[in-house]
Structure formats: structure tokens, C-alpha cells
Amino acid sequence: MTSTAPAAVTPEDLLRGAGLRVTAPRVAALHAVGDSQHATADDVLGSVRAELGTVSVQAVYDVLHALTDAALLRRIEPAGHPARYERRTGDNHHHIVCRACGAIGDVDCSVGHAPCLTPSADHGFVVETAEVTYWGLCPDCSA
Amino acid sequence: MTSTAPAAVTPEDLLRGAGLRVTAPRVAALHAVGDSQHATADDVLGSVRAELGTVSVQAVYDVLHALTDAALLRRIEPAGHPARYERRTGDNHHHIVCRACGAIGDVDCSVGHAPCLTPSADHGFVVETAEVTYWGLCPDCSA
DNA sequence: AAGACCAACTGGAATCATTCCAGTTTAGGG
């Protein structure tokens, strides 16, 4: 045990790696989204304020946009619910949403690859991504 | 040619068949959604007013909800865009949305059945439906 | 054909998530 134990990648490292300035609201937002999976902008606002004191609504939206653009966060927008953010990016996984309470769970692609990414008829559209959303009831709500 | 030529199913028939009252706004809304595929509530409001004169915003939303609940219409809610309505219901087809202009096209399920309907891990959720949305550029916007 | 009842419609105000704006602060390269 000399100089092993590579420290976990910190929010600061992530920001710098993405060429973004390291600011308190951004670090706090990354913490917030990491802690509560699938947090809404409002959740993040709450967590960030709890950590830092006064932070404007706009700052949180700006931060979430910047981090989403930099691919440090992924935005999920289930129909009828406010947007949610998660730190699992890059792998194309999907989501299951509870019709009753809006709870969200991660779901790995059931087929694993191409099939659900290639529409049968594309009407001349250039297809970039495919997004799958499962709807149902979460364990709590189905009881 | 005696009594053949079964008249096309009219909006009035559809409404009665679903146990709904036949009213002018409802009939006009069914026409509107039939004419322009994937119409927004605002599009429908425009068409209905053009046909009937004064109709309240609320009436259109009420009508669209009633028709959606009765499965005479299907609601599509692409992230970042207002809801759209279509008359193709029952078959589980999907949609492709243009990132630039929001145009929507219909896409039949590429695999045809179960694969994309069965998540690999469901976290104890009771899965009811799977929804696939393709994102890309429409022919106009990719030019 | 007339009455009655409840679903449907009117119009206006409210909500919610998100964005726009103009001015101030601050991270971090020179």
C-alpha cells in the first residue's frame, strides 16, 4: 500500500476535465444528483441551498444545463413530470416511470443493442438516438 | 351495388360508440386531428375555431382529454414540446421527432414485438407499457 | 313534444417548470 488507492474521481476533477470552471454551485449540484438518483431541478435547488446557503434558481438551471451539455449529467424528461437528472451517462440505459408517483428506476437495454435503435421506416429522418421509457407502477404504488 | 359501400365510420359514430355525448367541439376536434396528423392542442383550437367560431381554450383541453381517455385519440408528449394528438390508436407504434423543428413521424415497431417491451431488470415495478421515441433530423432540417 | 339532470362548455384567474433579462461577482489565464 504505497501510493495506490486511486482517489475516487471528485466533482472538481470532473468539472476541470470537461473544461468547466469549478464553482461551489456546480460542485454542490454534482453532489446532489449523485446522492439522490434522478433528482429534479427543485431537488437540486434544495440540496444546493442546504449546502451553500443562498443560491438563485437561475444558477441551478444554468448549472444543470452546463453539466448536461458537458455530458457530466443526463437529463430525463418523462411526459407530465418535471425533468430529472442522473450521473449515469454514456451507457444507453433506459428508464421505468411509475404512473402513480413518478418514481424512476434505471433499466439496462433489454436487447442490449441495435434492434430498438433501428426504426423500420424512417420517413427520410436522420435518426440519432432511440429512447425507451417503460411505464408502470413502482413496488410501493402497486401494493 | 345495392346497399354495399359501408359508409366510413364518422366521428359521430365513434363518439357514440365510446359512450360519449356528441357535441360540435368534439366532432370538430376529431376532424382537426384527422386532417393534420400529430396536431397540438393549439392547432386543434385553431381548426375548431375556424370551423365553429368561438370555442374556449378549456373546451379543447376537455375534449382532448375525454377523447384520449376514451382511446379515440392518443397523446404524444415529446420532451421539450407541447403534447400532440393522433388518431392512430391501438397499434403500439412509435415516433420519430426532429430535434430542430419538432416534426413528428410514425414508426412501426422495428422488432415487431416483445423484446423492447420486456426490461431486463424491473426493480419490482409492474411494467404496463413501453414507449420508444427516436430523435433525429427530419428531411427538411437535415438539408 | 316537454322537463329535468348532469355532462359539457364559457371565461377568467392560477399554476408550474422553465427561460429571459440586466446588472454584479468571480474563477483562473496572462
Next chain:
DNA sequence: CCCTAAACTGGAATGATTCCAGTTGGTCTT
């Protein structure tokens, strides 16, 4: 250490949709 673009503040505005209380009008009953 200073400067400038990038970030943040706070307040007003937006757009889609819903809530509310009161009125109208299909349709079922007689």
C-alpha cells in the same frame, strides 16, 4: 495581481396546462 469572459443574482415573463364557479345543451324519461 489584474482583467475578462464566464457564472451568478433577483425579479419579471413565458407557455402549456389546469382550476374554478357559473351557464348551456345533449339525451334520457315521460
